[in-house]
Amino acid sequence: xxxxxxxxxxxxxxxxxxxxxxxxxxxxxxxxxxxxxxxxxxxxxxxxxxxxxxxxxxxxxxxxxxxxxxxxxxxxxxxxxxxxxxxxxxxxxxxxxxxxxxxxxxxxxxxxxxxxxxxxxxxxxxxxxxxxxxxxxxx
Amino acid sequence: xxxxxxxxxxxxxxxxxxxxxxxxxxxxxxxxxxxxxxxxxxxxxxxxxxxxxxxxxxxxxxxxxxxxxxxxxxxxxxxxxxxxxxxxxxxxxxxxxxxxxxxxxxxxxxxxxxxxxxxxxxxxxxxxxxxxxxxxxxx
DNA sequence: AGCTTATAGAAAATGTTTTTCTATAAGGCG
DNA sequence: CGCCTTATAGAAAAACATTTTCTATAAGCT
Numbered sequence: 530x531x532x533x534x535x536x537x538x539x540x541x542x543x544x545x546x547x548x549x550x551x552x553x554x555x556x557x558x559x560x561x562x563x564x565x566x567x568x569x570x571x572x573x574x575x576x577x578x579x580x581x582x583x584x585x586x587x588x589x590x591x592x593x594x595x596x597x598x599x600x601x602x603x604x605x606x607x608x609x610x611x612x613x614x615x616x617x618x619x620x621x622x623x624x625x626x627x628x629x630x631x632x633x634x635x636x637x638x639x640x641x642x643x644x645x646x647x648x649x650x651x652x653x654x655x656x657x658x659x660x661x662x663x664x665x666x667x668x
Numbered sequence: 669x670x671x672x673x674x675x676x677x678x679x680x681x682x683x684x685x686x687x688x689x690x691x692x693x694x695x696x697x698x699x700x701x702x703x704x705x706x707x708x709x710x711x712x713x714x715x716x717x718x719x720x721x722x723x724x725x726x727x728x729x730x731x732x733x734x735x736x737x738x739x740x741x742x743x744x745x746x747x748x749x750x751x752x753x754x755x756x757x758x759x760x761x762x763x764x765x766x767x768x769x770x771x772x773x774x775x776x777x778x779x780x781x782x783x784x785x786x787x788x789x790x791x792x793x794x795x796x797x798x799x800x801x802x803x804x805x806x807x
Numbered sequence: 808a809g810c811t812t813a814t815a816g817a818a819a820a821t822g823t824t825t826t827t828c829t830a831t832a833a834g835g836c837g
Numbered sequence: 838c839g840c841c842t843t844a845t846a847g848a849a850a851a852a853c854a855t856t857t858t859c860t861a862t863a864a865g866c867t
Contacts, residue, residue, distance in 0.1 A: 545833050545844055566824080581847045586824065602741040605855090620783040629783050638793065644759040644768050645797035652791040654777065658784035684813055684864050705855085720816045725855065810867085819858075826851065833844075
């Protein structure tokens, strides 16, 4: 998904794509990584030396509403990764925190109708990506 | 899993099963629900009027180390549910926060070897359980 | 029973997230 | 293009969640 698509989704909900949000969004989308609010703030800061922490928190809030971001809980910390459209699962590298999307979910939630009415599901794999395997220093 | 089994697992790691921990653990295990630290503290308090919040936090910490508890991130809040032994997936009721375990995972992580080395995975279904469907007031 | 040491719990400290407030700029409209 | 309305930025404060500290207690081994 490109920035323009995100922009139109924001506009559709009466949110604005400010210069600050664009910088943060770019950093998030281009990285392929997941970040805590503080980590993304630091990353943007070192690249552009702009944008406040509050702005990052508020962008996560907005993107969560639009389901453009997926949260992960790892070691008690909340990470967010940019969420390409369409249902998919995730492979998360525990070293570099890069996220790969896995498409082609074959699950039929009707198989679980005896448990209740399934609204949604998620599946996440955790491990070490090709780049990080065997390397002393994760990429 | 019963309390005695948990007790022995605690002892094996040189942790003690105090009266306070036993009350909290009982409440957690018997409920089948997931709780935030504060919620479990409140529940134990109203039942027994004992046990401090710090104790609940510390018990979650210990149980997490022993992998006897699984954390969930829902609406920015961290919930914990007691974790029966053995690999399984979850069905979480978004209304009453009861958790049902789903055994019989057929996934072969080798199918994803091209993504990296998979250490573990989890799958969670979210929806409305039989009891909560259609009821005005969730059970 | 006595001894060692993990734990309880209150209080303080820490860290994270949200709110408040004012200036600014996004973007719609004429 | 310039004006107008209103969402947003960001600093500071507040609120909230979690961890640490410290001392008394009790778990559980010998």
